[in-house]
Amino acid sequence: MTYDRLVCANCAAPVSEGRCPVCRASREQLQHQAGGIFAQLNPVALVALLIVLITVGALLHQIA
CATH class of the missing domain: 1.20.5 (Single alpha-helices involved in coiled-coils or other helix-helix interfaces)
Structure with missing residues (x-):
């Protein structure tokens, strides 16, 4: 599953939009982990x- 389909539990918005600090932190962490070719x-x-x-x-x- 990609992070663009995840929904933030804090603000109920897609994590890929990064509306709140929790979304932005999760998005950054997922982008860092998924750095494969x-x-x-x-x-x-x-x-x-x-x-x-x-x-x-x-x-x-x-x-x-």
Whole structure:
């Protein structure tokens, strides 16, 4: 789950908007934790990337 879908218990607003200090602190902490190379990609983009890599691998296998 990404932090843009989380709701703050303090102000009942989405954490991604950062309306209160609790939201801003939570948003900063979650952004710091999710610093991986594929962290910002959504699942559809990851599946598309996987399909492209499999296709390239199959093409390279046929050439060799």
